Amino acid sequence: MLVVENVSHGFGARVILENVSFRLKKGEHIALVGANGEGKSSFLNIITKKLMPDAGNIKWSSRATVGYLDQHSVLEKGNTIKDILRGAFKHMFELEQEMLAMYDKMGEASDEEMTKLLEETAEIQTILENSGFYTIDAKIQEVANGLGLGEVGLDRDVDDLSGGQRTKVLLTKLLLESPTILILDEPTNHLDEEHIVWLTRYLQDYENSFILVSHDVPFINDTCNVIYHIENGELTRYKGNYDEFVRLNEIKKKQEESAYERQVEERRKLEDFVQRNKARVATRGMANSRQKVLDKMEVLERPKEKIKPTFNFRNARAASRFIFQTDNLVLGYNDPLTKQLNFQLERGQKIALKGMNGIGKSTLLRTLLGMQKAFDGAVQLGDYLEVGYFEQESSKDNYNTALDDVWNEYPVLTNYEVRQALAKCGLSNEHITSQVRVLSGGEAAKVRLCKLMLKDINFLVLDEPTNHLDVEAKDELKKAIKEFKGTVLLVCHEPEFYSDIVDDVWNIEDFTTKIV
Incomplete structure (x- = not known):
């Protein structure tokens, strides 16, 4: 194909x-x-x-x-x-229009034209029926x-x-x-x-x-x-x-590493023999033949190690007992998205939010954090909150390099410290000096995670953090959330990611009673 x-x-x-x-x-x-x-x-x-x-x-x-x-x-x-x-089904609708136009022509057609039109409309009708057009x-x-x-x-x-x-x-x-x-x-x-x-x-x-x-x-x-x-x-x-694939790739990597090490050892022995014997008349021939073997040998490169990300969130001082409490909260823009919500989140809890797309998971996060006005009701935030918020997508118009994007937010850091922080998140020098808008979805997510990790926080709010992240980065992020001592509110559609790191799962559909 x-x-x-x-x-x-x-x-x-x-x-x-x-x-x-x-x-x-x-x-x-x-x-x-x-x-x-x-x-x-x-x-x-x-x-x-x-x-x-x-x-x-x-x-x-x-x-x-x-x-x-x-x-x-x-x-x-x-x-x-x-x-x-x-x-x-555009092509089918076009065929139907063609057929209807033929029916219109039939009123003024001669017998010969009528026969031709009937044949063509019958053919189109068969095509449409066989293609399931009427269903x-x-x-x-x-x-x-x-x-x-x-x-x-x-x-x-x-x-x-x-x-x-x-x-x-x-x-x-x-x-x-x-x-x-x-x-x-x-x-x-x-x-x-x-x-x-x-x-x-x-x-x-x-x-x-x-x-x-x-x-x-x-x-x-x-x-x-x-x-x-x-x-x-x-x-x-x-x-x-x-x-x-994982099993076979692991075998392949071990074979490549082994072949590289064997060749390094073999080259070392040949070079040593050449050095020791090329000056002596009796052994010069053997030294030259080994030199030829060395010259013809295709030198293997050491298998490249991928930069592995390491994530960890910095803990701020403890927040008050309640992170937030809602009082008849209604989410929405011009119209209400939900019925009245009354619930609370306690310090130290780790909660996953799930539910239909478009039902208001991101809206709920933004409303709880005061980034968006509630349609009705109120949210009371606790004391001493230090929030770390990960947005689902980055701006498509971010012309900053990854380096500048982080540096603008943390100007007290040195160039070296910013580069080091980005490298820890699995980004190479090429990524660090590229504009954020040209990075892949996963690379851009790592830049946003980097900014989060440079801040002292006690309330971590993550909106679909696993979107775009590769398998190794997801595993590392999961470990970092597990080790974080603060409170976590996480929107995610992958149960295998969150099931063993959260205390509870809130299904938005349950406590919003669907979209109103």
């Missing part, structure tokens, strides 16, 4: 892909995995012709239809959700409900939707189009648990091929049968799911 041969690509001095090859066979379910910033999204942009590689060839099957959901897809304004979803609305409803758009309302204007809801609309439209090849860049980022379960089942039953970029290990294990690992500009193919 797709063959990629000897593709290379870079940004300035930075090599993203170096002479990589890739193939996608019919029916294969492929996961493209790797650390943040290794070039997964760049690879997808290259194969979908959004980005020209520096070298190499990309050949698609002539019969392939490609559907691509990337992290930056947009929706046309002024349309309802249903309008956008019906766009998946389109039922199909739209089924897939939309599966991804949670039914609760939002298909007559809602797309202008009124949150970022997560927009992603759901684009994903739903893509699934309705049913292309022969589906390309999905982090599709679970804005989905909640039950909709991830639905998408998992959908992809398990998907007869066509797909390429998926994700850091959600259970999701990859359940949906993919081939893994491509991107690291240090190289692309390696593994058969099986993510767990099998």
